[in-house]
Amino acid sequence: MIITYPHMGEAYIAVKGIFDNLGIKSIIAPFTTEDTLRLGSRESPECVCLPFKITLGNYIKSIEAGADTIVITGSCGPCRFGYYGPLQKQILQDMGYDVDFIIIDPPKENPLDFLHNIKKLSNGKTSKAIKSIYDAYKVCIEIDKLNEIQYYVRPRTKNKSIINNIMYNFKREVLDAHGTKEIIEVIKATGNKLLSIPIDKNTKPLKIGIIGEIYTIIEPFSNLNVEERLGNMGAEIHRSMTIKHWAENNLIMPATGRKGYKMEKRLSNPYIPVLIGGHTQQCIGHAINYANLNYDGLVQIYPMTCMPEIVSRTILSQIEKDYNIPILYLIVDEQVGEAGYQTRLEAFVDYLRERKYNHKLSEKF
């Protein structure tokens, strides 16, 4: 059994840690490129959302590299993600690939299935599996810290290419590291390297929050590196949802008897009182949270035809008025041309800068 799993931003680091700790052979899908997307979208349904296409491409690439078992999480919520697994399995079988899917549905759906899957994945060492999941959570915490350092340093330093260089080396080193312990060391060392870059502490960059659909804001390929682009334009960004954030609210908190997403639900309640699927409540909650923290602007990113985010977008237009915060809506799909995207981001950043400047002037007089 050679296991593989789709990419979602930095998730591969944590998942690699789990399988390394358990001593299970796994293949990390080659990093997502245009070719991956092309392979995936050729076989995907026409109107399906972007994550479906990219993950399908990931599977094809890893199967060609020798994987025979695909592990993904599932869900039974109203979002389309829950039915990715069965349909992708069907598509891969129709393409002639003989692969096994292990879909880990939430335990409340079918507790026996859940335990069975975990047992199957961990070769019977269930308790060790749970421990390594917790270790992987620690990796996620470190990744978040690393990202936050990057968000802080990038707009404040003059030489942006040093950061790119360090992050590129980081990707290589982390693939060579074995087990969660080594991975955490690599992440910490990279963080220190980033901190040693000379920065200008007096600059006050724009603050931009990134909200939207969880996959497209975490996976840099799908949003055409929006974090890097905004950082290079001199904006300090913050990403509302991360792998750690997801794991904390969906695994750690329910396992210890607490309810996840408390802050988001409280803030979004006046606008959308019930769960309608996807991350609508979280998107709205974070938007309000950022507005309260005096962010200069927000960017909402979601794949075309994403059902929950279409609802959040209509509500965000009201939040824009109520909280007086500009929001840029970016809908991503198969397009990989960067120019249009770059222009819009530049215009948005220019607008925010001008707005902030005018605001300061009016405060002075």
Add this chain to the structure above:
Amino acid sequence: MKRIGIPRGLYYYKYYPFAKIFLTELGAEVVLSPETNKEILDIGSKYCIDDACLPVKVYHGHVYFLKDKVDYVLIPRFTSISAKEYICPKFGGLPEMVRYSIPMNSPIIDIEINLYKNKFNLYKSLFSLGNMLGANPIQIKKAINKAFKTHYVYKKDLLNGNLPAVLIENKKPVKIKTKSIVGIVSHPYLLYDSFINMNLLKKLSGRCIKYITPEMIDSQIIDNLCNELEKRIFWSSSKELIGSALYMMNINRIEGILLLTSFACGIDSLSLELIIRIANKIYNKPIMMLTLDEHTGEANFNTRLEAFMDLVERRQNLDNNLSPYGRGIYCSERNIR
């Protein structure tokens, strides 16, 4: 007497008789928006956000028509209409989508219909709506019972092959000499809105083709067929489509299947793909997918539909001539999966 507006869109075709009886029993007047026309579609797509699907845009148009003519507009929040199943996130967020897109004076009644866990929620919502109309609990209970009765009668009528247009709007049923039968797999809000689907049903009747819709298939059969699938389907709208398509594939008399969807329908993008992939393996008769959007030019649509109908007729003629042992040569009786 309070005037309550009901937009003629989305699940109007499923739950209008229920809503009408319930509201009129409690002394409210029900105001319907007109049948969908060009104007409603234009206004809807003007106010609705651009990447929503066609039925949601049309719904916005209907609400816009009603907005200042009534005291309240009834836009229920359909979270779930059967146990452990959702419908679509857009149905759940419908009141919000309308509220923040259309400037309205009449307040929205956004009671939540949520049968995900149990039926208790539905009663709670109906009682709160009744309270709002100033009725006492006994009256409300009576109205609920009567509404449920009507609903079951309506559902049974649909099952027997009647169309909502005949049952709700008292239009005369079209009587035709049936040459062949095709199955149409689609959501009720596309299938029964003759403006959106460019008079599809009339065009089929014009060629003496009878049709079977998902509403004409027993929900028990649909449940059983869907249980054979690998993973349970957790959208009731999608389950209806997949189950009825599987049923139609197994019936010999049905000469072809027409899949009707709207552009950017999230749930159809997966469920119709699943149907087509299953059909590729086990189904040997014509199957065609038609996608609807805001376009109103009928020529392309007609060409495709005519080609499909020609195919159905031609195959049937061939089929009748060449029957080796009492069964059509195109019939398929292999198991699903």
